[in-house]
Amino acid sequence: METLSKHKKAFIIGMCLLCAVLAFSTIRSKPAFLADFANFFVMPMQSAFSEAGYWIDDRISFVASLEHLYAENRELREQNAALLEENQRLGFMKDENQKLSELLAVDQLYADYPKVGARIIGHGVNDWYDMYTIDKGTNQGIKPSMIAIAPGGVVGTVVECSSDTSTIRTLMDENLVISAQCSRTKEFGYVMGDSVLMRQGLCRMEFQNGQNAEILQNDTVVTSQFSIYYPAGVSIGKIVDVISDATGKYAVIEPAVDLSSLETLLVVTKEFKAESEAPTPTPIPSPTATPGAGSVLVK
Amino acid sequence: MLRVSIMAFILTVNFALQTTLFKYIEILGVKPDTALVIVVSYGILRGDVEGALAGFLSGLLQDIYFGPCIGLYALLQMLAGYFAGKPFKDFYKENYLLPLPLCAGAAFASQCAIYFAGFLFRGKLDLPFYFRMIMLPGSVYTIIVTIPVYASMYWVNTKLESAEKLNRKLF
Numbered sequence: 237m238e239t240l241s242k243h244k245k246a247f248i249i250g251m252c253l254l255c256a257v258l259a260f261s262t263i264r265s266k267p268a269f270l271a272d273f274a275n276f277f278v279m280p281m282q283s284a285f286s287e288a289g290y291w292i293d294d295r296i297s298f299v300a301s302l303e304h305l306y307a308e309n310r311e312l313r314e315q316n317a318a319l320l321e322e323n324q325r326l327g328f329m330k331d332e333n334q335k336l337s338e339l340l341a342v343d344q345l346y347a348d349y350p351k352v353g354a355r356i357i358g359h360g361v362n363d364w365y366d367m368y369t370i371d372k373g374t375n376q377g378i379k380p381s382m383i384a385i386a387p388g389g390v391v392g393t394v395v396e397c398s399s400d401t402s403t404i405r406t407l408m409d410e411n412l413v414i415s416a417q418c419s420r421t422k423e424f425g426y427v428m429g430d431s432v433l434m435r436q437g438l439c440r441m442e443f444q445n446g447q448n449a450e451i452l453q454n455d456t457v458v459t460s461q462f463s464i465y466y467p468a469g470v471s472i473g474k475i476v477d478v479i480s481d482a483t484g485k486y487a488v489i490e491p492a493v494d495l496s497s498l499e500t501l502l503v504v505t506k507e508f509k510a511e512s513e514a515p516t517p518t519p520i521p522s523p524t525a526t527p528g529a530g531s532v533l534v535k
Numbered sequence: 536m537l538r539v540s541i542m543a544f545i546l547t548v549n550f551a552l553q554t555t556l557f558k559y560i561e562i563l564g565v566k567p568d569t570a571l572v573i574v575v576s577y578g579i580l581r582g583d584v585e586g587a588l589a590g591f592l593s594g595l596l597q598d599i600y601f602g603p604c605i606g607l608y609a610l611l612q613m614l615a616g617y618f619a620g621k622p623f624k625d626f627y628k629e630n631y632l633l634p635l636p637l638c639a640g641a642a643f644a645s646q647c648a649i650y651f652a653g654f655l656f657r658g659k660l661d662l663p664f665y666f667r668m669i670m671l672p673g674s675v676y677t678i679i680v681t682i683p684v685y686a687s688m689y690w691v692n693t694k695l696e697s698a699e700k701l702n703r704k705l706f
Contacts, residue, residue, distance in 0.1 A: 251587060255613065259604045266604065358600065363673055
């Protein structure tokens with residue numbers, strides 16, 4: 237320590253250079269052994285603290301919701317009755333859909349993907365980005381660029397993995413871009429985070445057609461079939477506002493998943509990148525070629 | 536050795552708290568940066584070299600989990616610790632008000648550095664907005680937690696110094 241104090245200038249310049257060298261050598265990917273080493277000390281504490289936090293949060297919201305329980309219960313009963321009825325109807329539709337799909341030999345678009353459930357044990361330290369640490373890593377089959385979902389829709393992407401933890405970048409983070417489309421008009425574009433909108437729990441979407449994009453409030457936005465990381469048709473959110481300014485037209489999206497109170501999420505442990513490079517086995521027949529639809533066959 | 540392990544322990548516990556329970560004390564979407572306050576306090580109490588080392592360790596931890604690469608936050612916090620330790624000999628450490636301007640400066644400087652590194656060159660030029668929404672509230676919240684954190688660091692340091700005095704060989 238004494239020798240360090242004697243050569244302060246050399247010490248601080250040396251440390252700065254060390255940081256610069258470390259930064260340039262790890263800018264593509266950070267070595268996983270560092271996180272593995274740090275996990276040994278940090279992860280038990282993080283798990284304990286976050287579980288304690290969830291527990292206290294649960295108690296508080298339980299007490300706070302007691303007075304609304306009666307009204308909420310009645311509302312839910314009504315909703316339940318409506319849903320039961322709808323479910324029955326959808327059951328018939330599913331059977332019918334299956335039969336028609338078999339007839340057309342179309343592969344199921346929304347097949348069951350292998351998923352791993354994970355608990356959020358940490359949130360990013362600074363206020364500029366929105367990231368989570370989850371308690372599953374490469375040991376459970378998670379790899380970078382896999383997608384994280386929750387009941388309702390997309391949460392984000394896995395950016396880094398160690399043996400037992402992974403870092404997730406959420407929809408609202410500045411550095412995440414997802415190719416998406418409007419489910420009503422099939423208008424194609426990109427959903428991206430924005431630290432301005434992040435404060436209100438929202439994100440933005442820009443369209444390929446720019447000013448001419450046909451979008452309206454309350455349109456739902458889903459992942460597009462052109463995405464190399466995401467399965468197509470997973471719900472992202474709905475458009476709450478359409479804004480035109482000097483830079484162009486963009487939509488403000490409210491994520492389908494309530495990210496502020498998220499405790500657990502699912503990681504789809506299937507890499508879509510490899511699949512999209514392989515030739516698709518069965519081409520989906522285009523609607524114009526379907527006989528009996530009253531359309532003219534195009535040669 | 537005792538000092539190093541105690542400091543590593545404090546920084547690790549602080550990191551675990553910052554990533555978990557601090558989301559419940561979020562105000563206007565900002566959280567206090569206690570790691571920075573601990574580093575600055577340590578720099579004031581022990582001088583620039585030790586402040587820089589504590590900052591490097593603390594920043595490294597943040598880099599491993601949330602940094603874009605290893606070294607960015609380590610560099611920022613190391614510089615914060617180093618410059619906080621510069622007026623080491625000129626002030627009374629019992630003065631609890633001294634850390635306030637130092638922490639305010641360090642918090643604001645690190646917020647600016649994050650903006651320059653991650654936002655400015657990606658065309659996010661609305662600096663007044665970022666200043667109003669993130670930099671200012673973040674720095675103010677950090678200043679609010681400075682006094683209790685500095686007081687506890689001062690207490691830890693006094694205990695450590697008396698423990699070291701017992702072990703010191705005079706001749």
